[in-house]
Amino acid sequence: MSHSVEHVLIVGAGLAGLRTAEELRRGGYTGELTLLGDENRAPYDRPPLSKQYVRGETDDTALRPAEFFDEQDIRLRLGIAATGVDTAARRVRLSDGTEAGYDALVIATGLRPRRIPGVPEVSGVHVLRSHTDAQALREQLGSARKAVIVGAGFIGCELAAGLRHRGLDVTLVEPQPTPLFAALDAEVGALVARLHESEGVELRCGVGVESLVTEGDSVSGVRLADGSVIDADLVVIGIGSVPVTDWLEGSGIPLAAPGDGGGVLTDETGHTIVPGVWAVGDVAAWPHAIGRNKRVEHWTNAGEQAQVLAAALLGVDRRSEVQVPYVWSDQYDMKIQVLGIPALADEVQIVEDKGRKFLAHYLRAGELVAVVGASMAGKVMKARAQLAVTLHPPATVG
Incomplete structure (x- = not known):
């Protein structure tokens, strides 16, 4: 590693950002190391949010104890978002009005949930990405009876299972022919559909959402594109996520086209074409076995990329250690x-x-x-x- 890398700034305090910081220390990096997060919560694990946390089976989702960051000499700055970056000056603009310099910048800002355009901000309507989202959803479960989950991807299917476990009537709405169609195709999606139906979930596949039905400032139902209305006092929108890259506008850091999934374009070590700028995790579009750069939203992928990136930043080639993509989903x-x-x-x-x-x-x-x-x-x-x-x-x- 060049002697000039005295400060590594990691923007994004999720799994990928934390793993990168850990791998840098494990690899012998002794310089300044800052982990910047826009939430007021230390790095936590997201997969339990749609499962054990929502079901009320656990409250602890922290990835590391508080003392870990002091022990590893990692400066943790929380509740501050990056709002822009000057790559020539190697400075990141922050939401508190200050700037942070860097020698190496690692972009690990992850994703934010998609919203349905025109959906009003009313009580009872949720998305699920952050710990705050999960907490708000869990707090409503005690009074809710009928839930509609819009989007039958992995998160939607896991939530359907979790809400059935809590005793709610659940309808799962998916515009594609089956649950998990985009991820696993129709044949396997049909097997997943059979599972949910056997657990009492009503499936409405092949139809989209037209609008929400409200009473006062609360949701009371979901109107589908076929004109039918499903009663609901709880609605969860799970129609995917988009990479958090808006703060990179005008920086010269290359981004993949939205039609290709968006994200920060990198080489096979996570390095962009901009000197000193790297990207890792859900926000990063690394070269992929399908022949083009692609983001991979897998828990295991974040750790594997962090190993390769940190090693490359330290001057070591660990590209051969990238594993076969793997993801899992717990349902019932x-x-x-x-x-x-x-x-x-x-x-x-x-x-x-x-x-x-x-x-x-x-x-x-x-x-x-x-x-x-x-x-x-x-x-x-x-x-x-x-x-x-x-x-x-x-x-x-x-």
Whole structure:
């Protein structure tokens, strides 16, 4: 690493930002290290928010105890957002009116939830991304009876399971043909749909939301595009998220087009074309095995990228250690695991279907590119070695 890197500023105090700070210290970096977060809460784990936290089974989602940051000499600045960056002067403008200098800037600002345009700000309508979002949702569950979840992606499906666990009537609305259609295709989506229906969830797939129905300043229902109305005293909007990159406008830091998922464009180590600027985690569009830069919103991906980025910043090449993409989702008593890179154009083969257990293979040009299983951890993970060869991650080429 160049001797000139005396201060690393990490903007974003989520999982990816924290892991990068940890990897830098683990790799021997002894310079100044600042972790900047826009929430007034130390780094916490997001996956439990849609599961154990909402169900009231845990209150502790902290990733590290408070003393960790002092022990590792990591300066934690909370409740402050980045509002702009001057890459020539290597300074970041902050929401409190001050600036922070850096020698190396790591962008780890993550995502913010999409909103439905025109939806009024009324009581009973929620999104779920932050700890504050989850707390507001959990506080309403005691008085709610009928919930509508708009969007049957992983978060929406997990919430449907969690709210059924709490005894609510749940309707899951999804404009695509099945739950998890965009992530896992229709064949596997149909198996997930069967699971939710067996648990008493009403599925309304293939139809979108037209508007919310309100009484006073509270939500009372959801009007769908087909004209039907679903009664609800609780609505959760889970229609995906967008990368937090607005503060980079005018900086010269390259961004992927919104149609390609947006995010900060980097090389296979997380470095952008702008000297001293890096990106990691959900906000970062790294080179991908599909042949272009792509953001990967997986919990495991954040840690793996942090290892590679921190090593590169320290002058060490760890690109070969990037793993096969992996994500999991806990729904009811099932753990759905996805290993590899499913795509809608893939050929899907349902290898096993035992009701609440299933296994699917995804083939592209006759080669296995992904495996999805429900409560079949052994058979899913058995495919890891084969997928590592088939996918040829960019980091292992050349």
